[in-house]
Amino acid sequence: MTLRMRPTAVTLDCPDPLALAAFYQRATGYALHPRSDADFAGLTGEDGLSLGFQRAEDHRAPSWPGQDVPQQIHLDFEVADLEEAEARLLELGAGRPQDQPGGDKWRVLTDPAGHPFCLIAR
Structure with missing residues (x-):
């Protein structure tokens, strides 16, 4: 069961x-x-x-993508418009790591405490 x-x-x-x-x-x-x-x-x-x-x-803020300080948690958020959501979150204080392995399908951002999270295009 x-x-x-x-x-x-x-x-x-x-x-x-x-x-x-x-x-x-x-x-x-x-x-x-x-x-x-x-x-x-x-x-x-x-x-x-x-x-x-x-x-x-x-x-201690995670050091993503490195693991000197592990990411601790990873959240994914589905969004209608990847570019628009990323721009708005950057305005709100998110960070954008240099390493972006998702291409046009998803983006990695970090919240103000350093936790990485992804935006995924619907």
Whole structure:
């Protein structure tokens, strides 16, 4: 028998939970959880998925694509327009690593805490 599990939350370590939540809130439109604070902030999507951000005092940003500091987590987001989404996320504070192995199919960006994530064209 296969166990059926549905993901309900993903939590990222970071130095500033409210700041990282604000970045992802602007990027996804998810609602900020009313009990978010300086130690843990959460966002909730209409689909029931929650993104959490917890304070890690000694957080070190990943060194993607190198592994001196492993990427720790990797998120993928589907977007209608790759160029438009990338431009908007860069305006919001995302970074764009030099290494871009996805060509026209996907892009690697980093959030303000350094976690890599991908934008995938629909």
